[in-house]
Amino acid sequence: MVDLRFVRENIERVKEAVKNKNENVDIDRLLSLDSKHRNLQKELDSLRHIRNKVSKEISLSKRNGENEPEKIEKMRKVSQDIKKLEREERKINGAIDELLIWIPNIPHSSVPIGKDSSSNTIVRETPEEKLSFIALSHWQLTETNKLLDYGRGAKVSGANFPCYTGIGARLERALINFMLDTHVSRGYKEVFTPFLVNRNAMFATGQLPKLEDDMYLVEKDDMFLNPTAEVPITNLHRDEIIKEEDLPLKYVGYTACFRREAGSYGRETKGLQRVHQFNKVELVKIVDPSTSYEELETLTKDAEIILSLLELPYRVTLLSTGDLSFASAKTYDLEVWAPGSEKFFEVSSASNFEDFQARRANIKMRKAGKLVYAHTLNASGIATPRTFIAIIENYQQEDGTIRIPSALIPYMGGLEKIEVNA
RNA sequence: GGAGAGAUGGCUGAGCGGGUGAAGGCACGCGACUCGAAAUCGCGCAUCCCGAGAAAUCGGGAUCGGGGGUUCGAAUCCCCCUCUCUCCGCCA
Missing domain, CATH: 1.10.287.40 (Serine-tRNA synthetase, tRNA binding domain)
Structure with a gap:
């Protein structure tokens, strides 16, 4: 607000x-x-x-x-x-x-003005790695290696609710654990929050009122299925006054995330690109207002670490005003390259909300005796489905098998390669 | 789901129609004592809005979980909601 x-x-x-x-x-x-x-x-x-x-x-x-x-x-x-x-x-x-409540946050002066994503600028990028053979798409690779079962997922829930199976399920779990461990070792406090959140929480972080139609609502209890851990984690400190010496607060948390994705059927929904339920590890910071832009830079780097450790090609873009979310003042996107799909996938948005969420959530700090709103930031660190895509597309071998990134091998019980997962 | 108890400043906790923006304590700040510190003593210490002022500050208003109501007057009485705790039931 x-x-x-x-x-x-x-x-x-x-x-x-x-x-x-x-x-x-x-x-x-x-x-x-x-x-x-x-x-x-x-x-x-x-x-x-x-x-x-x-x-x-x-x-x-x-x-x-x-x-x-x-x-x-x-x-x-x-x-x-x-x-x-x-x-x-x-x-x-x-x-x-x-x-x-319908006024969006004011973009920071460093944000390029533009109608949509075409005005975003690339901040930095790793070299794209070329495969020496024709890359298969992830929906082909998951099929041949039996990593996902779309049909049975649909039977249980519906379209775009894939079920991870066998090594696929193990890889998903490995990713989550790897990310959590990495962030915890770098100074983030781990939290495991509720997955159902109330209206106040959804309002505080800015999902409501604008995005209500994109959220799953449990009507009987007027609760929403968590759309991103940004909501429960930031709201941990709603209506609180945080001591100056306790800042910055740095949290990492895993949640399943639920999105209706209303109106996006048929558009980029093939495979794992856009699903109704996905896993995400989220980074949230609550900081002194005077430091929030430095914190945004380090936050972005903290999310990038995951991609570097997984040795995936990616780029960082600075979103233009038209592509910026309602609550954000400045956002960097992390986009990972997927050679089979032949495109970049957004796997993280690192945003500084300044005091926009803090005002709605009433999160304050005492600074030189005065009460001021804290600044809140968050970044995915990172979303799994598209990371999963990037891993299997980048690590596929000419024979159709898939190598496991070395960072994940310990999390896969020592498995180094996926060869037809029965 | 049923029954009861509760929600007061940064924290704790009194107040239960007018003298209360709110006792006492803790924490915090300043000062005294001390070579210094601890202890002790003294003073200060909520937030927001409007107006005046260069500013210190001053004047007015609001705020005791949230929202309505009763009253000349509400932290205090009534109604609704939310949350917390205890007991019973159900249950992973």
Whole structure:
């Protein structure tokens, strides 16, 4: 959530941000409601001042054994007026909030302005490794090596709910453990959070209200299936004041992630590219505001480590305003190269939300005696399905077998190569 | 699912219609004592909004889990919701 005062004082900047992020919010209406509210507040404050003063007088008189029926009568009227204005205030406040929650975070000045991903810039990249033979796609490789069972997954749940089988399941589990261990060894605290999250949590990190239709909702309990561990992990500290010396907080957590992906059927859904349930290891940082952009750089590197250790070709891109998520001020994407699919897959977004989530989540820190909102960041570290794709496509051999990246061999019980997994 | 208890400042905890923005304690800050420290003593110490001011600060308002209500006046009474704890039931 952006600060209403910030909107008031930076009207053009906010309007521009809304436009550059391809959002649509009536800022002028918000401003007129805001000024209406401020006038109302003044009126209310002076009425309440009278009420407080006279009530005190009544109280003093009572103590002296006197009665002041005419004052009470007068205050009855004042009190009614206050109630009327309070009702009005509530209405206006509601309308203000309704607009305010739809204003996206303001992009950082270093973010390129652009309509969509075509304006993203490449920050750095590893050399692409060429295979000396014609690469097979992951959906072919998983088939021949029996790593996934799409049909049976669909039988149990539906389309795009693949079931990992045999060595495939083992590889998935190896990836998760490898990632967790790597991040923990580099200073992140491991958490294992609930997978069902409530509305407040989803609002706090900015998934709601905008993305409600993309989330699975358990209606009976009004709970959402976790769409990303960003939600439960960041919300661990909702409504808290964190001690300055405890920052930065660095968390790593594994969760299954659930997304309806409404409207994306038939588009890039082949194989593991886009599925309804997937596994992800997430990095979350809660930091001192003055350090958040340095923390974004190290966070991005912390996510990249996984790709380096797996020896996969990848690139880092800086998202333009049009491609930036609702809550983010600046985001780097990590994209891994998959030679069989012949494209880059996004496996991580490293974002600085500045105080956008902290304001919604009410996460503060005390700095030089003052309370200020902390800054929150997160990065996938990293999502498994596309990493799984990249591994098998990059490590495939001409004979159709698949080597195991050396970093994963210990996690595979010493297995070095997948040869038809029965 | 049933019954009960509770939610108060950074923490702990009193208050249960007016004197309470909230006792006491802890923590924290400043000062005294000390060569220094501990202990002790004194003082200070919630947040947000509006207005005035260059600023220190001053004036007003709001806030005792959240939301409504009763009352001249609500932390305190009533209603709804959320969460926590205890007991019973069910259950991996």
